[in-house]
Amino acid sequence: MKGLLILENGARFEGDLLGTVEGLGELVFNTGMTGYQECFTDPSYEGQILTLTYPLIGNYGANDLFMQNRKPAAAGYVLDQIADHPSNWECKEKITDFIERYHVPCLYNVDTRAVTRMVRTQGVMKAIIVSADRSEEFIQAELAKPLHRDQVERVTTAYPYTYGNGKYQVSLLDCGLKKNILVSLAANDCTVHVFPAHTSAEELLAGNPDGIFLSPGPGDPKDVPYVVDTVKKLIGKRPIFGICLGIQMLATALGGHTFKLPFGHRGSNHPVKDLRTGRVYITSQNHGYAISDEGLPDSIVVTHRSVNDGTIEGIRHKTLPIQAVQYHPEASPGPKDNFYLFAEFTKAMEEFKK
Template identity: 40%
Template sequence: MKGKLILENGKVFEGKIFGELADSVGEISFNTGMTGYQEMLTDPAGHGLMMVMTYPMIGNYGINTEDMESDRIHLRALIIKEDAKLPNNFRCEMTLDGFLRQYNVTGFKGVDTRYLTQIIRDNGSMKAIITAEDLTKKEIQERFESFSNKNAAKEVSCKEKYEIKGEGKRIGVLDLGVKRSTLDYLKSEGFDVVVFPYNTTAEEILNENLSALIVSNGPGNPEDLSETIEELKKLIGKVQIFGEVLGHQVLALALGGKTAKLKYGHRGGYPVRDMKTGKVIITSQNTGYVVEELPEGVEMTHQGINVKTIEGMKSEALKVTGVQFMPDLYESPKDVFVNFLKLV
């Protein structure tokens, strides 16, 4: 079905709507990954986003039920140049188009995604609309104003506490939008895991006698999570805490640091330098915000290469570690996570 992609800055792209044949509105950004589209689609950190894939053909190896990072697609829309009509992989169970339709998510194709990425890079992330209608200026503005992602982490967090039984040390996960791969990794290492909703009190968490607490990744602005920040302030110094991406950001705010919105986010592969070893590692990221300033006494452990962003922090005295990237996916970044779990 023919449709239009309307950007907040006035640019309009013509293309075809696929997947769920419906209108959509959200915040547009881009992802530089060549693979991992299924994980990206189902990552809760993408809640509320319309994602442009810079790689020209998406869907080559299809979709399978094993690589889901949650129980559904969280993106508002997927924007690509071309979809693979005949995916080829022994694990393939369905096409990308069928996957989007199954979860009522709109797709948009036939657009020059490299040019679209340049516009986002130059102008920053902005709101966008996908529609098959001829909208008036007033209708376009009303749709932009109707979109808000302020409660993103609250909407993706679990509603009540649950446990993943294991024989090892007891570890808590504060769910701001935790990925299934994080929980699977902790389970594979034998930990006894208890997962908490985003608004769990410090008292409830301390009552579980945890060896450590992981504050998970997730979507949205860390400053919107004022409840979580206040409870983390009460936990700092009392239990070992590890923050992942959004968890890293809210942890920095609880320590007295500052965060800021990135111009267009870091989504896909991103190079980061380990400040201790000087080694550069390629990390997996999916975030629109960054820690801008660390409080006194907290060490920067990792720094961005392309932009000199704070990519990691640590304070042994306060029992705090945090990273801006997903540390449980690839071997080099995983060292950070492994060292933390060894400490536990």
């Protein structure tokens, strides 16, 4: 079935619709060459139509072992070529079967280079994936619908649970958790107690944890003021480590500000410089907002910056055991250069206990 990707600025891109499901979302792009299933199941894409710039998708198939969440989170996918005959020893099914099983809108055989150039020059924007035979009246009605802003509520866990069996007890606030964060913490001798996003500071501290972890997640940090209020109450009580949305909520809780990037950072090869050592790490990223340098509180030290655009990628508190990064050190998908950050977190918890 023929389909269309239609942007709010009027641009239209033709393709083939996989199945009959249509969708509305914020159009973004990711430049990773692998890790498409990890991207499809990353909760940070909730409410977004994800364009993959790499032209060959599905070459190694799909496998539930690669899932980063219990189901896909994105509002739709825009792809170039989809492999009909995947080949890999871990392949369990074709990526088309995976997408259709979860009823995610998907438009393929699209000129994703042109889509990416559009977003790269004009910024992220509202878009729809629809059947090519839809009337103009239907299209305009769909484009007129507002994008929802309750992304975190849609992806957080519905109930608390525990993962791992390590020495350090960690309370994790789930605003859009990826599975490999749990795996990485458990590999660093942590028992992780996962809590829904609405959990209070008192509940997070009730089990006398050794540390607090703030997860990644979708959307604008200004849309979760209740989480920021919780973080304010946690500051100084335990060592805190935050990733992606976690760093934005920490910075906001400490008096900083965030802003929306024109087209975001989404890919698995973003260079980030550790200002403490001068070393450049290759990182996996997925975020549309960043911490502003303007009005940055004196209590915050910037530890990492993006080599591409100079935006803040890591912070530490000057006197408290608080650290956070904007990128994804758990490497799903992406390089494994940054696993050391989890070891630094366990070291902070050990020193705090002493």
